[in-house]
Amino acid sequence: MIEVHELTKRYGDREAVKGISFSAARGQVLGFLGPNGAGKTTTMRMLTGFLPPSSGTARIAGFDIFTQSHEVRRRIGYLPENPPLYPDMTVRAYLTFVAKLKGVERGRVKSACEAAIERTGLGDVSGRLLAHLSKGYKQRAGLAQALIHEPEVLVLDEPTIGLDPRQIIEIRQLIKGLVSGDRTVILSTHILPEVAQVCDKVVIINSGRIACEDSIENLTRDATLEEVFLRHISADAAAEERAAHALAEAEARV
Amino acid sequence: MRNVLTIAGRELRSIFVSPIAYVVMTGFLLLGGWFFFNLLARFNLLVSMYSSFQGGAEAMQRLNVNEFVLAPLFHNLSVVLVILVPMITMRGFAEEKRAGTYELLLTSPVATWEIVLGKFVGMIAFITVMIGLTSIYGLILWAYGNPEVGIMLSGYAGLLLLAITFVTIGLFASSLTENQIIAAVTGLVMLLLLFVIAWPADSAGKTIGDVLRYVSVTEHFADLVKGVIDSKSLVYFATMIAGWLFLTQRSVESIRWR
Numbered sequence A: 001m002i003e004v005h006e007l008t009k010r011y012g013d014r015e016a017v018k019g020i021s022f023s024a025a026r027g028q029v030l031g032f033l034g035p036n037g038a039g040k041t042t043t044m045r046m047l048t049g050f051l052p053p054s055s056g057t058a059r060i061a062g063f064d065i066f067t068q069s070h071e072v073r074r075r076i077g078y079l080p081e082n083p084p085l086y087p088d089m090t091v092r093a094y095l096t097f098v099a100k101l102k103g104v105e106r107g108r109v110k111s112a113c114e115a116a117i118e119r120t121g122l123g124d125v126s127g128r129l130l131a132h133l134s135k136g137y138k139q140r141a142g143l144a145q146a147l148i149h150e151p152e153v154l155v156l157d158e159p160t161i162g163l164d165p166r167q168i169i170e171i172r173q174l175i176k177g178l179v180s181g182d183r184t185v186i187l188s189t190h191i192l193p194e195v196a197q198v199c200d201k202v203v204i205i206n207s208g209r210i211a212c213e214d215s216i217e218n219l220t221r222d223a224t225l226e227e228v229f230l231r232h233i234s235a236d237a238a239a240e241e242r243a244a245h246a247l248a249e250a251e252a253r254v
Numbered sequence B: 001m002r003n004v005l006t007i008a009g010r011e012l013r014s015i016f017v018s019p020i021a022y023v024v025m026t027g028f029l030l031l032g033g034w035f036f037f038n039l040l041a042r043f044n045l046l047v048s049m050y051s052s053f054q055g056g057a058e059a060m061q062r063l064n065v066n067e068f069v070l071a072p073l074f075h076n077l078s079v080v081l082v083i084l085v086p087m088i089t090m091r092g093f094a095e096e097k098r099a100g101t102y103e104l105l106l107t108s109p110v111a112t113w114e115i116v117l118g119k120f121v122g123m124i125a126f127i128t129v130m131i132g133l134t135s136i137y138g139l140i141l142w143a144y145g146n147p148e149v150g151i152m153l154s155g156y157a158g159l160l161l162l163a164i165t166f167v168t169i170g171l172f173a174s175s176l177t178e179n180q181i182i183a184a185v186t187g188l189v190m191l192l193l194l195f196v197i198a199w200p201a202d203s204a205g206k207t208i209g210d211v212l213r214y215v216s217v218t219e220h221f222a223d224l225v226k227g228v229i230d231s232k233s234l235v236y237f238a239t240m241i242a243g244w245l246f247l248t249q250r251s252v253e254s255i256r257w258r
């Protein structure tokens, strides 16, 4: 469903994502982990067609993210790191707008909104301005926006960031509920228990490179996810340090 | 087309719920009313002066409201538009970038030209309402005097075309930045340039002078205000509007090349 091949992103001369490849099958929930600045958001922005890759490709539902961006965007629901809300709109007006924007048929806009409101528990606040919602409810509105057109693929960038523990649990339940049947989900997060609970598969990215790609059972067979995560990001960091050291030595010799 | 209307609808709505819209509209109507009142007062003074002269009747033939009230009114309003239109257009793209909703727009299955056109349509709908409200001055003249309606309509058309052109330039400025203030200032400077670019025309030699005069908005607008509907002016406005919309589309799209 999602096949990423040698995807690279340069900002100026700084490489944020360095030729990563991974894949997710239909119906899988992929946990996308990595320390701050690893390149998670950058990767997700490329997959959703917001940023063009510098090189490499990815296919989503068989469509190339660059040459067939329009087809890809029709099939993706995306919750960016900061939920993309218009503060001056009510929840319902906002979702109606997004539904039309995502190409929901005219006659089904209303029912799609109601369904999304229902799914994300926004019923009590559907008439309120987005500016006045608490962070947890803003995040819900962001989720509602992402799934309003029943996309085949959901890309969620840190959906539980900055929420209180109760909200985290509720949003996590909500995400579990969304993961039904055929829907493929990529979820980035720093909360490892979340991954263990929700995901089938884990990809760990560290300073723009894939450090690990495996199923959750394999990874947690003889260690906790935390240990695995730390081992992979430090192993990588150590390798990079050794490489930098060797390079410096080589340069010193010249 | 549906996408364009969806985006235009949201834009118009967000303009109308923001206080900026009301401040701009009130300011525009207040200044317009002030100009109108003063121009009319001056006109009355001229009329009463001429009518007390010997042989003033002949001179009075040459006094008409189109030339003495409406034309200066349109010119004054055009200067006010230079300042106020960037206040409306500055939010356009800059605010979407700041709020992160840009990411929603660009990852939705809509084309960039639909986004640009949607914003454009929303904004000109607002500007049309604003300019439409000044038709009250025309109606007053029509009720109490005898303006030439054709010339008056041509003047309004000129004002509207001018404002639409300004919107496209303001929108382009807004697409360059995520800071509304920078967008407003850039837009304002570009509009002022468009007004004064023909200043060196008289001393610049024939060819360059003609080019500058054609590029500047002033002469085309002045023609329309005089009631001269020249196809050259219409082509000018159409080219400007299409050209700036095109550049805005390129600017929005450029995020996909970087």
Ligand SMILES: Nc1ncnc2c1ncn2[C@@H]1O[C@H](COP(=O)(O)OP(=O)(O)OP(=O)(O)O)[C@@H](O)[C@H]1O
Pocket: A011, A016, A034, A035, A036, A037, A038, A039, A040, A041, A042, A043
């Ligand atoms: N627009 C940009 N211009 C230049 N550099 C950028 C830009 N966006 C991100 N970067 C850099 O690219 C790298 C990867 O950033 P990215 O936001 O993808 O990381 P992340 O994994 O999402 O981190 P976090 O967990 O903090 O959200 C970082 O070093 C960041 O500074």
Ligand SMILES: [Mg+2]
Pocket: A040, A041, A042, A081, A157
């Ligand atoms: Mg991030």
